[in-house]
Amino acid sequence: MSRLDVNRSGEMEVFVRVVELGGFTAAARACRMTPSAVSKLMGRLETRLGARLINRSTRKLQLTPEGSAFYERCTTILADLDEAERSVSTGERAVGRIRINTSASFGNHLLAPLVAEFLALHPGVTLDIVQTDKVVDLMEERTDIAIRAGPMKSSSLVARKLGATRMMVVAAPAHIERFGLPTTIAELERHNRLGFCYVRSVDGWPLSDGERTIVLPIVGSVQTSDGEALRQLVICGAGLARLAAFTVRDDIAAGRLVAVMEDHNPGDLEEVHAVYLGQGGPLPARIRALLDFLAEKARVT
Known part of the structure; x- marks a missing residue:
């Protein structure tokens, strides 16, 4: 019989109960089994192990040397199983x-x-x-x-939505002072448009011309794989970038960045x-x- 076909931990539980409660009847009550079922289980266990674990008499049970050794190992194994289950099943406590x-x-x-x-x-x-x-x-x-x-x-x-943010084009005051404040899509052509060096869902800047939304290509001299690096480049005056509002809101409030082209923002999230x-x-x-x-x-x- 394959080990997968044997409930070894269940057998150990019953055996330990027999030893600790001193008999088949008491163990049967504790395990919600019949005394005959406990007796048969113990017989199958001893046959499978090839060793007698308990000497039975009409008055008491006595562990054999093999039974004593097996009992000690069983209590250790069952305690380890309990600990293993507790380690991954902590109820409502996050650990x-x-x-x-x-x-x-x-x-x-x-x-x-x-x-x-x-x-x-x-x-x-x-x-x-x-x-x-x-x-x-x-x-x-x-x-x-x-x-x-x-x-x-x-x-x-599985995805859990945390919200949605506006996208906005921003620039540093130093950049605007040097190149001017763009107010039309055409005026953006003379500005260094910074972007990401990996493929995004929209490969460019969606901008509204009043009637439709067009996607302006990103043709700047710097691209990066890191949104925070892109934000720092803009703060340092390297060019314009289109970033998530939650990442630049504090910079705008502090005067480090300025929102530009808001009249052409399509409002995408x-x-x-x-x-x-x-x-x-x-x-x-x-x-x-x-x-x-x-x-x-x-x-x-």
Whole structure:
């Protein structure tokens, strides 16, 4: 008989109960079995092991040397099984490590300011935060949650929407002083238009001319794979960029950046989702806690 066909942990449970309760009848009551079922199980166990575990008499049971050794090992194994189950089934208590993959923009502007609050609520959790604009394979990178912007493609991932943000063209005051403030789409031609060096859902800047939306190509002298690097380039006066509103709102309020071409902004929104591998069973408490926290606190607007 294959080991897969034998409930070995169940046999160990019954055997330990027989030993600790001192008889088949008491063990049968504890295990919700009949005494004859316990007796048959013990017989099958001894036959399979090829050793007598218990010497039976009409008045009491006595462990054989093999039975004593087996009893000690069984109690250890069952305790380890209980601990293994507790380690992954902590009820509502969030415990363990969470690996998060996020863009630097979301990580710096929305996630980082909330980390201390989340850890105070869940002191048993530790976070690994990996910042990259690259779309990673969650299973291959052993990532629990990834933050992704843009339209969601069909996949096996589960997505939880964190909000949507306006996109806006911005420039530094120094750049405007040098090249002027563009007010028409044609005037953008003389400005250095910075962008990303990876393929995006819209390869260019959607702009409205009053009747329709056109997509202006990005032909600047600098491209980058990092939204935060692009933001810093704009702040330093290297050119214009079209960025998510939540990443530049503070810069505009502080005077580091200026919103331009707002009359030609088509008002399109970029959605942001937390995605995770959610198929095949309930989520661990730690993952569920962070998803709920982000959905409440990290609202993207």
